[in-house]
Amino acid sequence: xENSSQFLKLDEQHMLNLWKTIxxxxxxxxxxxxxxxxxxxxDALLTIHINQWYAHLLETAPVQWLPVVDVKTQVALSIDKxxxxxxTIPQQCVRPIEWQLNGWQQSVTSFLQPDSHEAANQHCMWxxxxxxxxxxxxxxxxxxxxxxxxxxxxxxxxxxxVVRPGNGLYQFHAVxxxxxxxxxxxxxxxx
Numbered sequence: 001x002e003n004s005s006q007f008l009k010l011d012e013q014h015m016l017n018l019w020k021t022i023x024x025x026x027x028x029x030x031x032x033x034x035x036x037x038x039x040x041x042x043d044a045l046l047t048i049h050i051n052q053w054y055a056h057l058l059e060t061a062p063v064q065w066l067p068v069v070d071v072k073t074q075v076a077l078s079i080d081k082x083x084x085x086x087x088t089i090p091q092q093c094v095r096p097i098e099w100q101l102n103g104w105q106q107s108v109t110s111f112l113q114p115d116s117h118e119a120a121n122q123h124c125m126w127x128x129x130x131x132x133x134x135x136x137x138x139x140x141x142x143x144x145x146x147x148x149x150x151x152x153x154x155x156x157x158x159x160x161x162v163v164r165p166g167n168g169l170y171q172f173h174a175v176x177x178x179x180x181x182x183x184x185x186x187x188x189x190x191x
Contacts (some may be wrong), residue, residue, distance in 0.1 A: 012168045033113040047128035058094040065173040085154045093161035100158040111138040
């Protein structure tokens with residue numbers, strides 16, 4: 001895992017407590033007791049908000065704020081007769097960051113959308129990526145890598161991805177905390 005000392009690693013309860021503090025639900029008053037039986041479950045509602053915020057953060061935030069892992073040992077590769085490599089991305093990966101096949105002169109750090117003009121160019125042997133100017137099409141759960149050498153077994157030098165931590169953990173750079181109030185204001189309505 002690539003990260004710095006400013007990275008937070010929080011379980012669900014710690015994240016919920018932090019969210020409540022940032023949104024001014026904490027500290028609570030301790031000099032009185034109020035009970036209701038018809039109210040909403042604030043913790044459950046905030047947990048939904050937290051998960052939506054975190055999913056959005058993993059998809060859109062700067063890479064420096066996020067957990068990045070080289071998953072090259074977890075990627076299944078296949079190559080067709082024209083040298084196009086299909087890489088099956090592990091489930092915990094949210095988005096690719098930097099990929100490089102063995103034999104490429106450089107990494108791919110910009111991933112093409114399947115319906116783009118540049119992606120269409122990859123289907124022609126004269127305009128597709130090669131070892132000097134590689135290209136990759138992000139197809140969701142697979143990447144099409146252009147190109148490998150037909151007849152060779154492809155191997156990866158790098159397969160760096162933003163990943164979703166397991167076990168209900170939230171990992172991100174502390175600077176991302178500043179986005180929480182705006183997220184709540186722009187995307188969700190709180191009680």
